[in-house]
Amino acid sequence: MTRPDPITSERRHLTSLGYRLLGSLADAEDVVQETFARWYALSARERDAIASPGAWLTTVAGRICLTQLASARVRREAYVGEWIPEPLPGSTEWIGVVDPADRVTLDESVDMAFLVVLEATTPAERVAFVLHDVYRYPFAEVAGIVGRSTAACRQLASSARRRIQASRPPVATPAGKQADLVRSFKVAWEAQDIAALIGLLDPGVTATADGGGLATARLEPMYGGEAVARACAAILDVLPGITFRETTVNGRPGMLSRQHGVTVTVFAFDVEDDRIKHIWAVRNPEKLRAWTAA
Incomplete structure (x- = not known):
């Protein structure tokens, strides 16, 4: 055989x-x-x-x-x-x-x-x-x-x-709850509602971006709810035409952003105690090849 x-x-x-x-x-x-x-x-x-x-x-x-x-x-x-x-x-x-x-x-x-x-x-x-x-x-x-x-x-x-x-937190946040938080985060971001964004973020939130030298991104992580919220709101002022969409990232609720129809950033989130604790923003285009048709 x-x-x-x-x-x-x-x-x-x-x-x-x-x-x-x-x-x-x-x-x-x-x-x-x-x-x-x-x-x-x-x-x-x-x-x-x-x-x-x-x-x-x-x-x-x-x-x-x-x-x-x-x-x-x-x-x-x-x-x-x-x-x-x-x-x-x-x-x-x-x-x-x-x-x-x-x-x-x-x-x-x-x-x-x-x-x-x-x-x-x-x-x-x-x-x-x-x-x-x-x-x-x-x-x-x-x-x-x-x-x-x-x-x-x-x-x-x-x-x-x-x-x-x-x-890792002792109790994982259910996917449904994380999806609700991501959706609320997207809505607040689109509205540039800094107060709403701060309310969704853990006070000690960490936001990390990966551009790999091939896309504009902060070289070091950003810390703190207010700092992250204001940075998010400011992005819409410098990147006209950017749009957001909820999606699934590594099996969990996440987001992506597009500019001129091209996926430019994929966002993954970690949620703890009903607030967003970590945000990972991948902008390196070499890591977004699987998202070109997303």
Whole structure:
């Protein structure tokens, strides 16, 4: 019996894994291409001798991502301004998960706030945590990918888990409530209603923009409800013709803005205690390719 082509059966899994590890869909797709190139570089006899092609491909992709994460830290030191993970349009159905319980876990793991926190972990911590806590790989298998002992991988995942738990609110805001806040924020922004904007923002709100040197954006985060509200209102004065639309960003309620019919910014939000706690504005056009037809 002919073994199924792993490209067909594993591409979605490897892409979703690569995105969670690298925070970039483009980079994840490059990892998948490199992984399959290594697979087909094997002889037919070598491929037939591999008992689980899926496990082999995951191991190779995980190791490539680990190397990419180490080099990414060096590249981001030269990045212009703040680096934000690439936003994904629409729902997260592309991850191809069947089990509803798994879908909840995986959907949460592409939330922008989750990915931003992951950026603070080391490459080894990130790989160990994502493989074990998100994809439920046993630590013995994680060890073979990370190149550490089983005990060391358990400690790496635990360290990442503590960091994430310390950064996330104990109770997640329901998507419906977040959608209401985003809608109210859009209406207040369009009306340049500074008082209304301040009322929707947490007093300690953080707004971070990513232009990558390719689009105008603040190089450092902005803090404070009043400062963020006034900055939002001022944007409409300097960018005539800009329009806003509610959308789904990384599986959560978000917004995008257009100018002359082109998507120029994608906004992701984190909500805590019924107020907007974080705003991420991605303006780097290289990260908005998936939104060109949005």
